[in-house]
Amino acid sequence: MSHKYDILYVPPTGTTACCQHTWVAHVDGACVGHIKMQIEANETVKFLDAWVHKNFRRQGIFRSLWDARWKYTQKKYLGYKVYAWCMPASLPLLVEKGFEEGDACTYVERIVTGDFTAYEQCFVSC
């Protein structure tokens, strides 16, 4: 079943160095999806944080949010470079919209531990 939703634009606060614009898809006052963009140095825009609630996926919500953001970007940031880091489900739409694919990148992690054995320990007797 396809849900009827509306899109709300949330401007940056203007009170921090981070200039982030947000578009929220909502149904009956509940957020079912959002998308953001951040204005960075050197006329660069980062597209980020695309998310749609799992019960509302594959109904075109991401596409609508994307189109709303793109329309705004074209109006306000003509000539800027736009980039994004894509997950497998978001990549096809960006490729469709004319974005060029760069290298893939792999997530890695570890827990910080206190292994401070920078020098070999040896017994010294005088």
Ligand SMILES: CC(C)(COP(=O)(O)OP(=O)(O)OC[C@H]1O[C@@H](n2cnc3c(N)ncnc32)[C@H](O)[C@@H]1OP(=O)(O)O)[C@@H](O)C(=O)NCCC(=O)NCCS
């Ligand atoms: C990625 C995500 C935002 C898509 O939202 P959605 O509303 O279901 O997407 P839409 O229905 O608007 O689909 C638009 C296009 O995105 C692509 N797409 C969406 N879901 C996809 C999937 N699971 N696999 C591959 N492509 C997918 C398709 O190109 C689709 O176009 P089509 O319907 O003409 O085939 C959603 O699956 C999600 O929130 N995933 C978890 C968070 C995530 O991965 N975010 C991306 C961060 S980079």
